[in-house]
Amino acid sequence: MNRIITISREFGSGGRTIGRQVAERLGIPCYDAELIDKIAEEIGFAKEYIVEHSEYALGTNWFAQAVRTRDFNGHSFQDDLYAIQRKVIMELAEKESCVIVGRCADYILKDTPDCLRVFIHSDMESRAKRIVEQYGERNDSPEKRLRDKDKRRAAYYQFYTDMKWGNVHNYHITLNSGELGIDKCVDILASLY
Amino acid sequence: MNRIITISREFGSGGRTIGRQVAERLGIPCYDAELIDKIAEEIGFAKEYIVEHSEYALGTNWFAQAVRTRDFNGHSFQDDLYAIQRKVIMELAEKESCVIVGRCADYILKDTPDCLRVFIHSDMESRAKRIVEQYGERNDSPEKRLRDKDKRRAAYYQFYTDMKWGNVHNYHITLNSGELGIDKCVDILASLY
Numbered sequence: 155m156n157r158i159i160t161i162s163r164e165f166g167s168g169g170r171t172i173g174r175q176v177a178e179r180l181g182i183p184c185y186d187a188e189l190i191d192k193i194a195e196e197i198g199f200a201k202e203y204i205v206e207h208s209e210y211a212l213g214t215n216w217f218a219q220a221v222r223t224r225d226f227n228g229h230s231f232q233d234d235l236y237a238i239q240r241k242v243i244m245e246l247a248e249k250e251s252c253v254i255v256g257r258c259a260d261y262i263l264k265d266t267p268d269c270l271r272v273f274i275h276s277d278m279e280s281r282a283k284r285i286v287e288q289y290g291e292r293n294d295s296p297e298k299r300l301r302d303k304d305k306r307r308a309a310y311y312q313f314y315t316d317m318k319w320g321n322v323h324n325y326h327i328t329l330n331s332g333e334l335g336i337d338k339c340v341d342i343l344a345s346l347y
Numbered sequence: 348m349n350r351i352i353t354i355s356r357e358f359g360s361g362g363r364t365i366g367r368q369v370a371e372r373l374g375i376p377c378y379d380a381e382l383i384d385k386i387a388e389e390i391g392f393a394k395e396y397i398v399e400h401s402e403y404a405l406g407t408n409w410f411a412q413a414v415r416t417r418d419f420n421g422h423s424f425q426d427d428l429y430a431i432q433r434k435v436i437m438e439l440a441e442k443e444s445c446v447i448v449g450r451c452a453d454y455i456l457k458d459t460p461d462c463l464r465v466f467i468h469s470d471m472e473s474r475a476k477r478i479v480e481q482y483g484e485r486n487d488s489p490e491k492r493l494r495d496k497d498k499r500r501a502a503y504y505q506f507y508t509d510m511k512w513g514n515v516h517n518y519h520i521t522l523n524s525g526e527l528g529i530d531k532c533v534d535i536l537a538s539l540y
Contacts, residue, residue, distance in 0.1 A: 181488070275515055322468055324515050328521040334539070342535055
């Protein structure tokens with residue numbers, strides 16, 4: 155039976171890094187940016203299209219777009235993209251043990267028996283420090299970038315899952331990476347596998 | 348420097364048991380029912396009075412009482428009790444390393460440097476099973492008892508802390524004891540100490 159770890163995370167909390175390190179420790183793959191590629195390959199959408207339309211689009215209000223571009227059935231490009239992401243995630247989980255970061259994987263795999271659902275968060279200050287280190291300075295303040303991204307992720311999650319992002323009840327474990335440190339988070343998650 | 352672990356928990360999630368076992372593993376005291384005694388001793392309130400007026404009062408709507416019994420300054424017996432609990436918790440944390448279960452200790456000790464804030468929750472089904480095992484059958488269904496108690500704890504917490512009970516951001520770590528099991532929760536918390 156495959157064992158899956160899904161990681162939801164606040165922007166700048168180091169969730170992706172934790173996911174990668176846990177996967178490395180356990181000798182299983184971690185899907186994140188790679189997931190975009192897989193989606194692109196499978197359905198022939200250009201990578202650029204997906205980056206532009208997914209929750210990750212910086213400077214794009216995906217929610218407004220999702221509403222604006224709906225067809226007569228209330229169906230949007232974003233819905234197509236979500237449906238494909240969902241399919242890819244379910245296939246990955248069926249194929250092999252792995253870590254999956256983001257993209258509502260916790261919700262998509264909520265009925266998968268051996269799936270550990272994780273949420274990583276941190277205080278504004280350490281996240282601000284981290285995103286400047288990782289992604290460099292921008293015109294907007296780190297705090298504004300964090301608020302924007304969190305809002306977008308929360309709206310995306312709620313729209314497709316009808317559940318609240320970061321609600322304690324959706325997860326087996328939530329960890330404050332700023333207080334506990336990345337290494338300790340990796341230790342705990344690897345020990346739970 | 349004293350090291351403190353505070354545990355907030357949903358009724359029936361095994362949070363008290365986890366707290367006791369962690370404390371035992373670490374060789375430090377765990378304060379919970381003992382805390383009521385300490386409060387009673389210190390301020391000379393009878394234990395019965397405290398049991399009747401604290402959030403733990405079964406069958407008592409403490410919130411309605413808190414409002415009804417306010418004096419001209421909007422001050423109630425519950426506020427006195429909370430102020431005393433707060434004082435006791437702060438003194439305990441100053442005196443020794445310990446585990447403190449419930450009573451808004453996470454909020455009261457939010458500025459204490461070496462304090463690990465934990466929230467334990469679980470799904471309705473395992474909690475229902477647990478409270479019947481631990482506290483026996485009652486006239487009300489286990490589900491109703493859980494809902495009542497959760498509502499009361501959440502209202503109590505919000506009233507005195509102005510924060511949302513069970514909000515992921517208030518804690519260093521949250522654990523689903525139903526999914527992970529009591530033993531695993533104890534292991535993780537002891538390893539974080």
